[in-house]
Amino acid sequence: MKNLISTCFIFILLVSSSSIYAQKDSITLQREARKLVREGNVLYNQNKYTDATVAYKKALEKNSSYKKATYNLGNSLYQEKNYKEAIPQYNITVENAKDAFEKAEGYHNIGNAMLQGKNYKGAVDAFKNALRNNPNDDETRYNLAVAQKLLEDEENKNKDKNKDKGKDKNKDKEKNKDKDKNKDKDKKEGDDKDKKDPKKNDDKGDDKKKQDPKKNEKKEQKPQPGKMSPQQIKQLLESLKNEEKKTQKKLNAKKAKGSKVKQEKDW
Secondary structure: HHHHHHHHHHHHHHHHHHHHHHHHHHHHHHHHHHHHHHHHHHHHHOOOOHHHHHHHHHHHHOOOHHHHHHHHHHHHHHOOHHHHHHHHHHHHHHHHOOOOOHHHHHHHHHHHHHHHOOOHHHHHHHHHHHHHHOOOOOHHHHHHHHHHHHHHHHHHHHHHHHHHHHHHHHHHHHHHHHHHHHHHHHHHHHHHHHOOHHHHHHHHHHHHHHHHHHHHHHHHOOOOOOOOHHHHHHHHHHHHHHHHHHHHHHHHHHHHHHHHOOOOOOO
């Protein structure tokens, strides 16, 4: 029984000592984080924003829940014009804010970062949220007015661009219509010229005669009754040959239909 009591006592001592060491470690880390934040603040005031950013990040490695380090990191990133990375740090500040004043401060900085990044719609929303938490902040109210004006100008520019695009499309349509009208005019003028100039029509008739001498020969040659002219004999022989060719093609086609090749497919 004594052995059991002594064992339990030793176990309790070990647990308590380990918790004490853990507390000491956390306190040590918190002190180191504070020291790094102070170093970062000195560098920040010297306009050494990149070095300050490094110091604040190291502080957060020691103590990830250190609010001042998070907020200051956002500021140093903002000064480096790294607005995209600054915004998440301010969001953390807003989420972990103890009171409305801290929230308003976080939203105000989010609005500034978005304003610098030309995200005017996001900036307007952020400044409005800041004023909801702190309605008496004149600086935020001024920045909201600036963001709203820039957003309005941007929307008007986009509208003008869309109008210009629509005008360009209409101009292209009108140009195409004019081209079609000109083509129709040219066709009509050409047809009218042909009608007005009978010589051209006569020339066309002469060309047809030249192109088809056989027809002319038919008209000119008049065979005697009961006899076939040499021209008629030639035409008859040619027609017979053509008939033989047609019948041969038909036979070949029938043979081909009767002997289809089966093609196997791999499925």
